[in-house]
Amino acid sequence: MIQAILTDIEGTLSSLSFTREVLFPYAARRLPDFVRENGREPEVKRLLADVRAYAGRSLDDEALIERMLAWMEVDQKITPLKALQGLIWEEGFGRGDFTGHVHADAVDCLRRWHDSGMALYVFSSGSVHTQQMLLGHSQAGDLRPLFTDHFDTRVGGKKQIAAYKTIAERIAIPPGRILFLSDTVDELDAAGSAGLRTTCIRRADDPRDAGGHPCATDFYGVEVNGDPSVRPVEADHAGD
Numbered sequence: 399m400i401q402a403i404l405t406d407i408e409g410t411l412s413s414l415s416f417t418r419e420v421l422f423p424y425a426a427r428r429l430p431d432f433v434r435e436n437g438r439e440p441e442v443k444r445l446l447a448d449v450r451a452y453a454g455r456s457l458d459d460e461a462l463i464e465r466m467l468a469w470m471e472v473d474q475k476i477t478p479l480k481a482l483q484g485l486i487w488e489e490g491f492g493r494g495d496f497t498g499h500v501h502a503d504a505v506d507c508l509r510r511w512h513d514s515g516m517a518l519y520v521f522s523s524g525s526v527h528t529q530q531m532l533l534g535h536s537q538a539g540d541l542r543p544l545f546t547d548h549f550d551t552r553v554g555g556k557k558q559i560a561a562y563k564t565i566a567e568r569i570a571i572p573p574g575r576i577l578f579l580s581d582t583v584d585e586l587d588a589a590g591s592a593g594l595r596t597t598c599i600r601r602a603d604d605p606r607d608a609g610g611h612p613c614a615t616d617f618y619g620v621e622v623n624g625d626p627s628v629r630p631v632e633a634d635h636a637g638d
């Protein structure tokens with residue numbers, strides 16, 4: 399019996415293209431000036447110190463900026479760097495430069511699951527602050543009330559089995575009663591090894607293999623306690 403659904407964001411709730419074509423380029427453009435302008439603010443200063451420690455060398459601000467841009471280019475999931483990106487995106491969401499993309503089928507199913515009493519959680523490499531901004535400024539409105547809690551890489555990397563065990567302990571639900579949704583097979587493998595149930599969200603335009611996990615092309619295809627959600631007749635992807 400599934401009691402909770404834990405979902406990834408990028409590629410699962412939200413399109414890969416929103417992250418790769420909107421969020422990441424925005425953060426890369428803004429990072430140098432953001433660090434120069436805010437590097438003495440306590441929160442930014444602390445995050446920069448943590449990134450420096452991760453680099454393992456004493457880099458000055460300009461060298462650190464170059465290093466962070468190179469890591470962002472290859473989407474390195476370094477926890478303090480993801481938190482810094484979140485502060486930059488906060489500016490973008492606040493100014494209305496973009497809103498958070500969430501697939502229409504995901505919004506519909508999350509609302510139904512929530513209304514039926516299912517507990518919903520997020521696990522993303524994006525910082526918890528980023529997750530809340532994306533969901534709070536989504537194209538479908540403020541989706542934050544649907545979620546009981548959020549997790550980021552402070553509990554561990556998404557390909558690490560221990561991260562899923564920690565989440566299960568934190569939410570106090572047995573792993574076998576948690577369903578994890580993701581587009582990434584390594585994450586699903588790690589969650590499965592921790593005892594979670596899994597479903598791969600594999601959008602129609604995504605040719606990657608599902609790695610043997612149960613698979614759905616959108617949230618309507620996700621089986622929860624034996625039932626796929628009812629797909630409305632006109633539920634094409636009009637909101638996407």
Ligand SMILES: CSCCC(=O)C(=O)COP(=O)(O)O
Nearest residue numbers: 407408417522523524528529
């Ligand atoms: C709120 S996530 C923004 C995109 C991002 O920074 C990221 O790293 C996405 O990772 P995910 O674990 O959601 O695939």
Ligand SMILES: [Mg+2]
Nearest residue numbers: 406408409581
């Ligand atoms: Mg993903």
